[in-house]
Amino acid sequence: MQEVLTPRRAPLTVERIVDTSRALLVEGGPEAVVVREVARRLEVTAPALYRHVSGRDDLLTLLIAACSDEATAAAAAGRDSVPAHDPVARLREATWAFRSWALGHPAEFGLVFGTPVAGYAAPEDGPTTAASQRFGAFFGGLFAELLAAGLLRTVDARTLTAGERESLRAFAARVGAPWGPGETYPFVEGYHRMLGSITVEVSGHLRWAFPDAEAFVRRQLDELLDDLLVTRPDRPASAPPS
Numbered sequence: 001m002q003e004v005l006t007p008r009r010a011p012l013t014v015e016r017i018v019d020t021s022r023a024l025l026v027e028g029g030p031e032a033v034v035v036r037e038v039a040r041r042l043e044v045t046a047p048a049l050y051r052h053v054s055g056r057d058d059l060l061t062l063l064i065a066a067c068s069d070e071a072t073a074a075a076a077a078g079r080d081s082v083p084a085h086d087p088v089a090r091l092r093e094a095t096w097a098f099r100s101w102a103l104g105h106p107a108e109f110g111l112v113f114g115t116p117v118a119g120y121a122a123p124e125d126g127p128t129t130a131a132s133q134r135f136g137a138f139f140g141g142l143f144a145e146l147l148a149a150g151l152l153r154t155v156d157a158r159t160l161t162a163g164e165r166e167s168l169r170a171f172a173a174r175v176g177a178p179w180g181p182g183e184t185y186p187f188v189e190g191y192h193r194m195l196g197s198i199t200v201e202v203s204g205h206l207r208w209a210f211p212d213a214e215a216f217v218r219r220q221l222d223e224l225l226d227d228l229l230v231t232r233p234d235r236p237a238s239a240p241p242s
Contacts, residue, residue: 088151
């Protein structure tokens with residue numbers, strides 16, 4: 001008699017748990033990411049899943065960290081498509097690659113960069129914090145390249161309020177950046193305006209004016225870059241949108 005072989009179930013791994021949680025996120029938002037449904041889709045019992053995660057918050061923590069790192073990797077691929085001797089183009093392409101990732105993964109972008117999930121508390125100094133720091137350090141490195149090349153338009157710290165100077169010093173010290181308030185300010189401004197522009201596009205709040213907002217957003221990001229850069233005779237203005 002021929003032996004009937006039962007298909008072996010794939011081993012339960014953190015990667016499979018994250019992939020399943022991500023599928024639920026895309027289908028139904030953060031509220032859909034629950035232990036019972038993840039276990040059902042993986043064809044394991046909830047107690048078996050609890051050997052790998054402690055609960056819903058742990059699922060979200062793993063998922064947020066994974067999606068944040070994926071966004072960083074996408075931006076890094078954009079940066080690396082440009083020679084190291086052109087820091088302006090490296091920042092531009094990294095930003096555009098991040099924007100492309102966000103548009104391609106709106107649910108994941110919203111989870112990482114959007115409104116905090118109700119009832120979820122990220123572990124202090126846990127995986128989400130580390131992933132966020134990697135994302136910030138990546139873009140901080142690009143600003144450091146501009147600063148080293150003499151291309152970053154710094155701010156006269158005397159024009160900032162005492163509270164702003166104190167906050168910027170504390171932030172730079174926390175992330176280990178050897179910058180004063182006048183050097184840190186353009187990084188915060190650039191991050192704020194970049195993320196705001198991309199968030200508005202991903203959320204669909206430009207459709208009232210532009211069914212296809214690519215050219216408009218490219219112009220906005222190029223204008224932001226021009227605002228952040230020192231005007232130099234040997235540096236042409238940003239290229240117009242293609």
